[in-house]
Amino acid sequence: MKKIIKNAFALLLLVLAFGAQAQSQSKLEQDLQDLRTWMSRKASQGDSITRAEWPTIKQEFRARTQSLEQGTGKMTEQSKQEYSELKTRYRQWETDNEERYGQPLNRETASDWERKLAGTRNIDKLKSSQIRETYTRFMENVRGLRHDWSLRDWDYAEHVYLLLNDRKQQVLDQMSNSDKMKVAALQVEFNTLRKSRDAKDLYNSMREQR
Known part of the structure; x- marks a missing residue:
């Protein structure tokens, strides 16, 4: 009887752990989707972004990727790859814009x-x-x-x-x-x-x- 209770308890812990992992993955997937949408929207603005907006945009990217950075180990391989590609695209975009927006007007x-x-x-x-x-x-x-x-x-x-x-x-x-x-x-x-x-x-x- 004790063995049955022990096994049932172990199974319950396993289910709870699996559920927590699934929930964590679901949150990360949503964060990744939000980041994808945000980057697409910003990229579509092209050079219409103003100098005053640029610091806020950089802060938004850092905030949107904070949970993703902390949860990279819980992502699926496909999500990891996409997140890596999004970060690469952003870094290039930031480099291109930093040269322009980072320099104040004379x-x-x-x-x-x-x-x-x-x-x-x-x-x-x-x-x-x-x-x-x-x-x-x-x-x-x-x-x-x-x-x-x-x-x-x-x-x-x-x-x-x-x-x-x-x-x-x-x-x-x-x-x-x-x-x-x-x-x-x-x-x-x-x-x-x-x-x-x-x-x-x-x-x-x-x-x-x-």
Whole structure:
């Protein structure tokens, strides 16, 4: 009788251990799937990621992989391989972006770009009646100059664009509806041109890898 009880107890411990292992694997599989989805979503953003977002993205990756790093030994071989591939892809992506986002904009150069694209170094002092005209000038310059821009040049153009956006928000209540609509159209155009550059760079990168 004692032997039966002992065997039953051992079996119960085995079942509990198996259940805990299965639950642990299930959690790791979910974490892996979440990481896969997160990386796919970030990769699809291309160069639309802003400098301010970059530190947060790196922190998110560390947080999302913490449990996976601790539970690697409990993963299936297939999951281990996928996780290794995801980490390799991320490291390459981070290396590529760190060179760009890790370097702060030069203050003097940024000021020159403000003058070149917006016609002023005092964007933060623009009146509501000047916003539409300044956005229009900005986009005219972007259209004319963008063909020769590097990714770094686009960083400075985006810097000017964000300054304009900030000032527009500050005086939005004082702007006419027609000015608001015109500025919104120009904002869409800027983002479209930026994304077209992203697509071009991606295409060229794929060609170089063939």
